[in-house]
Amino acid sequence: MNTQNQPNVIAKQNNAEEIKEMIRAFLVNELAEWSVDPDKLYINAVNNQEERLVIFSKSISQEAWNCVYENDAGFVLSPSVGLFNEAYSFADEHRVAEPDLETVYRLIEQLVADLG
Structure with missing residues (x-):
């Protein structure tokens, strides 16, 4: 990323901790009905459904x-x-039913719209 083309990046770097606190507070509030800690809920991805090697967490x-x-x-x-x-698990016993991934993505999209 070229910070000359993205001056907002410098502002985000300078205020990273404050922004992270705002993000966490928003997520805690929005996920309260599921009693979810946003620091302990992971988006995990595998390379394919057959091998199921976790490539993202x-x-x-x-x-x-x-x-x-x-x-x-x-x-x-x-x-x-x-x-x-x-983290780094794709085992069914670690899968979370609610909230669903689409809900989490919508919340992140809202954060990007508000803070991005």
Whole structure:
């Protein structure tokens, strides 16, 4: 990323902790009905459904920060991506039924719109 073309990036870097706190507070509030900690709910992805090698794992708080920082909320819903209560796991026993991934993506999109 070229900061000369993205002056907002410098402002985000200078205020990173404050922005992360705002993101976390928003997520905690929006996910309250499911009693979910956004630092302990992970978006995990595998390379394919057969091998199921985990190639991506981030807490929703971290993913939200990354999306706000990059001003990008382009998501793809796929069977190879899911929500889990364990980082780097794609095991069914760690899969979270609610909230669903689409709900989490909508929340992150709202954060990008508001803070990106």
